[in-house]
Structures are given as structure tokens and as C-alpha cells.
Amino acid sequence: MADLKNDAITSMDEDFAQWYTDIVKKAELIEYSGIKGCMIIRPFGYAIWEAIQKELDRRFKETGVENVYMPMFIPESLLNKEKDHVEGFAPEVAWVTMGGGETLQERLCVRPTSETLFCDLYSKIVGSYRDLPKVYNQWCSVVRWEKTTRPFLRSMEFLWQEGHTAHATEEEAQERTIQMLNVYADFAEEFLAIPMIKGRKTDKEKFAGANATYTMEALMHDGKALQSGTSHNFGDGFAHAFDIKYTDKNNKLQYVHQTSWGVSTRIIGAIIMVHGDNNGLVLPPMVAPTQVVIVPIRQQAEGVLETAAKIKTSLSDLRVKLDDSDRSPGWKFAEHEMHGVPVRIEIGPKDIQENHAVVARRDTGEKTVVSLDELENYVRELLKTIQKDMLERARKHRDAHTYEATNLEEMTEIAANKPGFIKAMWCGERECEDALKEKVGVTSRCMPFEQEKISENCVCCGKKAKSMVYWGKAY
Amino acid sequence: MADLKNDAITSMDEDFAQWYTDIVKKAELIEYSGIKGCMIIRPFGYAIWEAIQKELDRRFKETGVENVYMPMFIPESLLNKEKDHVEGFAPEVAWVTMGGGETLQERLCVRPTSETLFCDLYSKIVGSYRDLPKVYNQWCSVVRWEKTTRPFLRSMEFLWQEGHTAHATEEEAQERTIQMLNVYADFAEEFLAIPMIKGRKTDKEKFAGANATYTMEALMHDGKALQSGTSHNFGDGFAHAFDIKYTDKNNKLQYVHQTSWGVSTRIIGAIIMVHGDNNGLVLPPMVAPTQVVIVPIRQQAEGVLETAAKIKTSLSDLRVKLDDSDRSPGWKFAEHEMHGVPVRIEIGPKDIQENHAVVARRDTGEKTVVSLDELENYVRELLKTIQKDMLERARKHRDAHTYEATNLEEMTEIAANKPGFIKAMWCGERECEDALKEKVGVTSRCMPFEQEKISENCVCCGKKAKSMVYWGKAY
Numbered sequence: 003m004a005d006l007k008n009d010a011i012t013s014m015d016e017d018f019a020q021w022y023t024d025i026v027k028k029a030e031l032i033e034y035s036g037i038k039g040c041m042i043i044r045p046f047g048y049a050i051w052e053a054i055q056k057e058l059d060r061r062f063k064e065t066g067v068e069n070v071y072m073p074m075f076i077p078e079s080l081l082n083k084e085k086d087h088v089e090g091f092a093p094e095v096a097w098v099t100m101g102g103g104e105t106l107q108e109r110l111c112v113r114p115t116s117e118t119l120f121c122d123l124y125s126k127i128v129g130s131y132r133d134l135p136k137v138y139n140q141w142c143s144v145v146r147w148e149k150t151t152r153p154f155l156r157s158m159e160f161l162w163q164e165g166h167t168a169h170a171t172e173e174e175a176q177e178r179t180i181q182m183l184n185v186y187a188d189f190a191e192e193f194l195a196i197p198m199i200k201g202r203k204t205d206k207e208k209f210a211g212a213n214a215t216y217t218m219e220a221l222m223h224d225g226k227a228l229q230s231g232t233s234h235n236f237g238d239g240f241a242h243a244f245d246i247k248y249t250d251k252n253n254k255l256q257y258v259h260q261t262s263w264g265v266s267t268r269i270i271g272a273i274i275m276v277h278g279d280n281n282g283l284v285l286p287p288m289v290a291p292t293q294v295v296i297v298p299i300r301q302q303a304e305g306v307l308e309t310a311a312k313i314k315t316s317l318s319d320l321r322v323k324l325d326d327s328d329r330s331p332g333w334k335f336a337e338h339e340m341h342g343v344p345v346r347i348e349i350g351p352k353d354i355q356e357n358h359a360v361v362a363r364r365d366t367g368e369k370t371v372v373s374l375d376e377l378e379n380y381v382r383e384l385l386k387t388i389q390k391d392m393l394e395r396a397r398k399h400r401d402a403h404t405y406e407a408t409n410l411e412e413m414t415e416i417a418a419n420k421p422g423f424i425k426a427m428w429c430g431e432r433e434c435e436d437a438l439k440e441k442v443g444v445t446s447r448c449m450p451f452e453q454e455k456i457s458e459n460c461v462c463c464g465k466k467a468k469s470m471v472y473w474g475k476a477y
Numbered sequence: 478m479a480d481l482k483n484d485a486i487t488s489m490d491e492d493f494a495q496w497y498t499d500i501v502k503k504a505e506l507i508e509y510s511g512i513k514g515c516m517i518i519r520p521f522g523y524a525i526w527e528a529i530q531k532e533l534d535r536r537f538k539e540t541g542v543e544n545v546y547m548p549m550f551i552p553e554s555l556l557n558k559e560k561d562h563v564e565g566f567a568p569e570v571a572w573v574t575m576g577g578g579e580t581l582q583e584r585l586c587v588r589p590t591s592e593t594l595f596c597d598l599y600s601k602i603v604g605s606y607r608d609l610p611k612v613y614n615q616w617c618s619v620v621r622w623e624k625t626t627r628p629f630l631r632s633m634e635f636l637w638q639e640g641h642t643a644h645a646t647e648e649e650a651q652e653r654t655i656q657m658l659n660v661y662a663d664f665a666e667e668f669l670a671i672p673m674i675k676g677r678k679t680d681k682e683k684f685a686g687a688n689a690t691y692t693m694e695a696l697m698h699d700g701k702a703l704q705s706g707t708s709h710n711f712g713d714g715f716a717h718a719f720d721i722k723y724t725d726k727n728n729k730l731q732y733v734h735q736t737s738w739g740v741s742t743r744i745i746g747a748i749i750m751v752h753g754d755n756n757g758l759v760l761p762p763m764v765a766p767t768q769v770v771i772v773p774i775r776q777q778a779e780g781v782l783e784t785a786a787k788i789k790t791s792l793s794d795l796r797v798k799l800d801d802s803d804r805s806p807g808w809k810f811a812e813h814e815m816h817g818v819p820v821r822i823e824i825g826p827k828d829i830q831e832n833h834a835v836v837a838r839r840d841t842g843e844k845t846v847v848s849l850d851e852l853e854n855y856v857r858e859l860l861k862t863i864q865k866d867m868l869e870r871a872r873k874h875r876d877a878h879t880y881e882a883t884n885l886e887e888m889t890e891i892a893a894n895k896p897g898f899i900k901a902m903w904c905g906e907r908e909c910e911d912a913l914k915e916k917v918g919v920t921s922r923c924m925p926f927e928q929e930k931i932s933e934n935c936v937c938c939g940k941k942a943k944s945m946v947y948w949g950k951a952y
Contacts, residue, residue, distance in 0.1 A: 033598060033601065035547070035548045035594070035598075037548055037552060037585065040548035042546070042547055042548065042598055043546040044545055045544065045545055048544050048545050048546055049543075051546075068520035068524075069520065069523050069524070069527065070517065070519055070520055071523055071526075071618075071636060073512055073517065073634055074618060074620070074634055075512055075515060075571075077511055093577065096550075096575070096577075097573060098572060098574075098587065099574045100571070100572040101570070101572070102570075102571075102623075103568055109575075110512065110571075112549075112573065123510075123517055126508065127508065138520065142618075143546075143549060145549070147577030147578075159549055159550070
């Protein structure tokens with residue numbers, strides 16, 4: 003019996019949704035649990051999340067963020083304090099009604115997000131201008147009772163970070179809101195090789211309780227958009243609801259201005275759907291748990307494992323793995339391709355004789371014969387090249403799938419036949435936004451910071467346009 | 478008005494419990510939340526937890542541990558699968574009974590610990606001897622509905638790590654159980670400067686569902702013991718309950734053998750109560766969020782801040798902070814003492830003129846005048862010395878508060894008058910253990926690996942003794 007890995011996955015062109023599900027299972031990113039919508043993140047999936055956490059946390063701390071931990075429960079009375087916020091979240095929360103064998107006097111909700119808890123804390127610990135700003139963040143899990151769920155993209159419980167800040171002035175809060183969106187987008191481009199469109203959400207799409215929500219939107223391989231991180235400016239709305247005041251330098255009482263911002267495990271879904279192919283995951287080197295895998299060929303032959311081990315040592319500052327398991331080389335190739343390992347080095351007796359190794363790129367499939375003397379430098383450079391090329395390729399794909407529409411007919415035709423972003427002008431009215439969803443099947447992704455004038459008039463009603471909007475079908 | 482910090486805390490000799498509570502609040506480790514027993518871990522407290530996490534996680538991974546994330550909810554039917562386990566935990570769990578606006582068909586408990594979830598996972602993903610061992614761990618929060626709570630020591634929700642492993646053989650499971658206890662104890666001694674007694678729990682004190690529980694016990698400043706980390710061998714009990722089987726090399730079906738082990742934020746309580754003093758926290762350099770604080774004296778004077786900045790730069794690989802806030806030096810001294818910063822450097826115009834600085838140790842209060850030319854090396858060496866001295870001091874304190882008793886009268890007298898560990902022989906019977914609790918007020922902490930023969934007979938019933946036990950009053 004040949005030692006072949008039975009890892010065939012559905013082709014992405016045939017059924018993108020099934021391709022996605024196949025990858026998350028076959029690459030051992032997740033396992034389903036006994037509770038619908040709750041997923042188990044397996045070691046390989048969690049290693050990706052750990053890499054994301056480490057890098058984002060580093061970037062946060064560079065901007066002065068401090069980490070904290072808040073309780074996972076929110077008393078119902080606290081959740082109810084800010085009207086818009088509770089209306090947005092109450093329908094999808096889980097309630098703890100019993101504890102320690104007794105029925106609770108007040109229900110506790112399992113946090114769907116923690117604005118109310120941070121506000122409660124700030125109302126206690128902020129008193130003077132000297133206490134500001136507060137720039138807190140926590141890494142935790144949150145629960146939202148979703149009806150339809152998909153691994154990483156939409157689940158009942160998911161992991162994320164939520165930053166919550168309090169500032170003396172409106173300007174400072176706005177600055178922090180945009181700063182964090184930029185931290186997210188830079189991280190996504192530089193670390194995950196995913197180009198982002200940054201912009202502001204329409205009022206319809208903004209966060210429950212926010213004055214303004216900013217977002218970064220990525221385009222998946224199938225032409226659908228994924229909201230990948232958001233940053234909200236709350237103004238002083240929560241401060242009024244929770245009575246968060248400070249004494250300014252003139253000894254006058256002022257309300258604070260607040261922000262919050264979050265990125266979740268959802269972004270692992272973006273990595274899969276932006277970079278993956280029909281052989282499985284394709285990981286950008288920076289986030290890959292294993293960056294280089296060495297596969298010995300005829301590993302029992304004299305000198306093969308020794309040479310492989312030497313190569314490993316020469317690259318030991320990278321995340322490098324020598325796969326000397328008793329599987330066949332073909333099995334190992336398929337296995338590590340499924341896991342998206344950026345670079346594979348093949349080394350066998352013949353290669354050693356000729357003083358070279360074969361180096362394969364996961365992203366392009368390209369194989370190169372490289373002299374053993376140059377291998378170390380070659381691999382280091384190749385990882386940088388792959389990281390750069392993957393971002394470039396994703397950008398090209400996005401740009402090639404970004405269209406412009408100046409009227410409803412054009413927009414309908416594009417939406418029906420060409421999956422991707424549609425740039426079109428908008429009058430700013432909710433009616434047109436609703437109509438586009440109903441008639442064309444697209445939602446507003448954002449009003450990008452980089453505005454263009456596609457035409458003078460709203461793509462829907464024809465009245466004078468106020469802004470250019472990215473529209474699309476979204477996860 | 479003098480700029481004095483109003484940080485007076487209760488003296489530990491007067492009221493140890495109040496001293497503890499004062500420290501956790503005044504050192505800004507925690508804030509109470511609106512839910513009884515749920516604490517907010519503030520930036521300074523969380524930074525200590527992050528240091529613990531980082532170091533423990535590194536040590537775990539060196540032994541082959543892989544991190545995962547499991548759902549926070551456990552369906553009631555799953556919790557009920559292992560009889561002893563559910564009996565131990567069911568009384569103190571929180572139940573989610575409503576979600577998404579509807580009453581759930583099956584209650585979900587918020588995890589008090591995740592044995593059942595890991596077992597469910599292993600039953601799905603373990604099939605062959607090739608899949609073993611599984612050495613998984615997760616960092617998360619858990620909930621236990623405690624009646625009386627104290628910050629870090631006993632709270633309704635707390636942070637921890639829980640490792641869960643599955644092995645092919647009984648021997649391998651036992652080896653892993655002890656290995657992890659050793660990882661914990663080495664970490665506690667080397668990183669937290671807390672000496673540990675390692676041993677096995679009596680059947681009365683073992684974990685619900687375990688064959689054997691191993692523990693490390695530390696002695697606090699007030700002579701009470703704190704269970705600081707446990708490691709459990711489950712044998713194949715859970716494997717039978719959850720049907721976790723694998724095919725061995727001879728193609729025979731076998732049950733796996735399992736372990737679990739955990740350390741929680743409770744250990745922060747140990748740091749406080751082992752090292753703290755009447756001026757606040759005293760942190761071992763390795764775990765201190767700030768290792769060195771530089772306090773400029775007359776900082777407006779020419780050259781002071783420049784020299785302070787130069788000193789900071791020369792130590793920039795350490796966690797060093799230059800406090801140039803507009804507070805008085807006295808305020809800063811008290812502030813950083815409260816936070817337990819191991820080393821303080823004072824530098825003013827006079828010092829600069831004389832080419833020296835004043836270096837103060839937090840642990841002893843000792844001040845030394847050090848030439849600026851030697852300062853860098855001096856501080857580096859001093860941090861090592863402090864780390865070593867703190868462990869030594871804690872060990873001496875523990876040894877000086879460890880007593881021996883050979884009969885009930887002696888034991889009662891010691892327990893009443895000399896807070897600390899009591900070493901005494903035990904026959905192995907539950908009746909004597911219960912009697913000692915009732916009559917003497919002590920519980921068995923552990924049967925230490927390092928057994929001694931204090932006498933021939935049980936301290937309680939006088940029958941032939943089976944083992945030497947550490948007894949004490951415990952948190």
C-alpha cells in the first residue's frame with residue numbers, strides 16, 4: 003500500500019465554501035465541539051493565533067497600550083446603561099441564570115464585548131486629567147449567539163482583543179481611533195500580506211453605541227469582502243451614560259471621550275481565503291508556525307539525515323522543521339503543502355553527491371536547485387521574497403476585482419457577474435443603501451479615506467453624491 | 478502642600494489579611510468589579526501575569542507542550558460523563574440557560590476546568606498509537622461559584638493554564654505528571670524565588686476524578702500554606718468514561734492514560750504573601766514589570782535628566798523606567814516601593830558632581846553609593862543577587878517555621894502557637910485526617926517526596942505510621 007496522504011480537498015473553483023471548510027479541517031486548524039457554533043482551535047490553528055497575538059501586542063505596546071483582564075460576566079443592569087449598545091447586543095447574548103446551585107437575583111450576560119465593563123472601571127479610577135489617557139486592552143474570548151456559524155468567520159465564541167480608551171479631548175480620541183486602524187492595516191499588510199481598504203462605515207453599518215466606526219476591508223479570493231478589524235469613536239456618549247468625568251487643569255468637570263477597537267480570530271479566515279489554493283493553506287512566512295520544512299529523500303541512505311540536520315542548524319534562528327518521520331516523501335510533501343509551509347527543502351543522496359538541494363516555494367510551486375554552499379542565504383532571501391510577492395499578488399487580485407459603477411444598471415450587471423469590490427458614488431441616504439442591498443445584493447463596506455470622484459451623482463437615486471463608497475458582498 | 482503619597486497600609490503584624498487587601502488595591506494590582514468575587518486585573522497586576530505566562534509557556538514548550546483553545550461552555554450531558562468529576566464540580570458551576578433570546582434545550586456550564594472537553598476531543602482525534610502522546614495546554618479563564626472570595630487567592634473567575642495529556646502507557650502518564658510538577662516547582666523557585674514542598678495529596682484532598690494528585694505547597698509570611706500548583710494522574714478512568722481508545726502496534730485496542738495540571742493567578746497571591754513587607758510589594762527581579770527605576774533628584778537642575786537618561790540607555794536591555802514625572806522624589810520613592818521595584822537609582826546634581834549615584838535595594842532597604850563608571854555592572858549583578866537572596870530568605874523563613882510533632886498534644890500546642898508547617902507521621906486513615914482537622918485545625922498539605930521518619934507512629938491514633946505528612950493551615 004502506497005503511503006499517500008488522503009488529503010484531496012474540494013477545488014475552490016468548484017465550491018469555494020466547501021474548499022474553505024475542507025482546509026480548516028484537513029490543515030487541522032479546528033475541530034468542531036459538541037456545541038453548535040463553538041470551535042476547538044487545534045495546535046496548528048492556535049500557533050497561527052499566537053503569532054498574530056505576539057506581533058499585534060508588540061505593536062500595541064509601542065503606542066502605549068496596557069493590557070488588563072476584565073470579568074467575563076456583565077450584570078444585566080450594567081449592560082442596559084447605554085441604550086443603543088444594549089439594543090445592538092441584547093438579542094445575541096448568552097445568559098447565566100444559575101450559579102452555585104441557586105437561581106441568581108440578577109442575570110449575568112457572558113460578555114459579547116466589554117464597553118460597559120471598561121466604562122464602569124473608568125468611572126471608578128478616572129478622577130483628574132492626570133489619570134488620562136487610559137489606553138487599555140484585553141485578549142479574551144467573547145460570546146455572541148449567532149444563528150449560522152462558520153469556523154473563524156462567525157462563531158458563537160471567538161477569541162479577540164478589545165482595546166478601550168478614555169481621553170481628555172475629542173481630538174485625542176479621534177486620533178487614537180485612526181491610529182489603531184492604521185496599526186491594524188499596517189500589521190495586515192506587513193505581517194499577513196493582506197492589503198486593506200481603510201475607511202469609515204456608514205451609519206447603518208456602524209457599531210452599536212459609536213459615533214463613528216472605521217474599518218479595514220479585505221477582498222477574498224472568491225471576490226467577497228471580509229471586514230477584518232474595526233475601530234470606534236464613541237465621543238462622550240458612554241461617558242454620559244456611565245458618568246465618567248475628570249477635573250481638568252482649570253478645575254472644571256469634563257466628560258471623557260472614548261474609543262474601542264478589535265481584531266479577532268476572524269482574520270485567520272482572511273489568511274485562508276486570500277492566500278490559500280487547491281493544495282491547502284499558503285502562509286506568509288512571517289505568520290507561518292513552520293517557515294521551512296526539510297524533507298529528506300531516502301533518509302536511510304548514508305549522510306542524508308546528517309546533511310539535513312546541518313541545514314536545519316544553519317537556519318536555526320528561523321522556525322525550521324526537519325521531518326524525519328517514517329512517512330514517504332510524497333506524503334510529507336502533501337502534508338506540509340496542506341499546512342502552507344512557505345519553503346520546502348528536499349535533500350537526498352544524489353543531491354548530496356552533487357552538493358545541492360532542491361528548494362520549493364509553496365506560493366508558486368517553483369522548484370530551484372541550490373548549491374549547499376549558498377543554501378542558507380538563498381532560503382533567507384527567499385522568505386523575504388515570498389512575503390513581498392504574496393502581498394503583491396493579493397493586491398493585484400484585489401485591484402483586478404475592483405470595479406466602478408455610475409448607475410444602477412451597471413452596478414447590477416457587475417454584482418451579478420463579477421465578484422469583487424464595486425466603487426460607486428452615494429448620496430448619503432439610508433434609503434439608497436437599503437435599496438442597493440435589496441436590488442443589487444451588495445452592502446456598503448466603507449467610505450474609503452482615499453476618496454475618488456467616479457461620477458457626480460448617487461449610483462442609486464441619481465441625486466448629488468456625497469461620497470465614494472466601496473460596495474460588495476461580504477462574509 | 479507637600480507632595481506625599483497617601484499609601485499607608487496596615488502593618489502585616491497587626492492584621493495580615495488587611496495588609497494583603499491593602500497591597501492588592503494600593504499597588505493597583507486589582508479593582509473590584511460589580512460582581513461579587515470577580516476581580517479586574519489592572520495593568521500592573523496583568524503585567525506580572527504576562528511575565529509568568531511567558532516564562533511558564535516557554536518552559537512548557539521545551540517539554541513538547543502544544544497550546545490549543547477549547548470552548549468555554551460544557552453541555553450538561555458532557556459534564557456528567559465522569560461520576561467523581563461531576564460530583565466534585567457540579568455544586569460550584571455557573572449555568573447558561575438562555576441564549577439568543579431563547580431558553581436552551583440543554584444547560585451549558587461555564588467551564589470550571591476542561592477535562593471533559595479535552596476527553597471529548599481526544600475521543601475524536603486519537604485513533605492509533607501514532608497519534609500519541611497528546612500534550613495540549615490552554616491559557617484561559619475558568620469560573621467556580623465560590624462563597625467567600627479573596628483577590629487572586631479564591632475568586633469566582635480566575636485566569637490559569639490547564640494542561641491535558643493522553644498517553645499510550647501508565648508509565649508515560651505518571652512520568653508526565655511528575656515532570657510538570659517539577660516544571661512548576663523549578664519555575665517557582667528560579668523565577669518567583671518561592672521555595673516549594675513537592676509531594677502527593679492524600680485521597681481526601683485529591684482532585685475530583687484523579688487517581689493521584691501531586692502538589693507544590695508554599696509557606697506564606699503569616700505561616701499559612703498555599704497550594705500553588707497541582708498535577709493529576711487520571712489513569713484510564715476518564716478514558717473509560719469517554720471511550721478514548723487507540724490501536725497499538727500489535728493492532729490491539731487500548732485505553733489511553735491521562736494527566737492534567739494547572740497553575741493560576743493564585744500564584745500572584747503567593748508572590749505578595751511570601752515577599753511583601755509593610756511598604757508594599759517586593760518583587761523578585763525576574764518577574765518584576767519594572768526591574769530598575771531611576772528617580773532624578775532636583776530634576777530641573779542642569780544635567781540631571783541627561784545623566785538619568787544616559788543611565789537608562791546603558792541598562793536598556795533590562796526593564797528600566799526613568800520617572801521624570803512632576804511628583805516629588807519622596808512621592809516617587811513610596812510609589813515604586815509600593816510596586817515592589819527591585820532596584821532604585823537616585824541621581825541628583827550633587828551625585829553628578831561627585832560622579833556617583835545612590836542605589837537602593839527594595840528587598841533590604843540598603844542604600845549604596847556607586848561610581849557612575851561602575852553603575853551598569855553593579856546594577857546587573859545586584860539584580861542577580863536580589864533574586865538569589867530573596868529565595869534564600871524565603872527558604873530560611875519557611876525552614877524556621879517548619880515544626881515536628883510526634884503526638885497530638887505537641888501538634889495541638891504547635892498549631893495553636895507557632896504558625897507554619899508541621900511535619901508529622903500518619904497512618905494513612907481518613908479518620909485521623911478528619912480528626913486532625915477537627916481537633917487541631919490543620920489539613921494535610923502533602924506527603925512530600927522527601928520522606929523523613931519523625932517517629933514510628935501516627936501522630937493522631939498512635940498506630941503504625943505509613944508516611945510523613947506536611948500539615949498546616951491553608952489559604
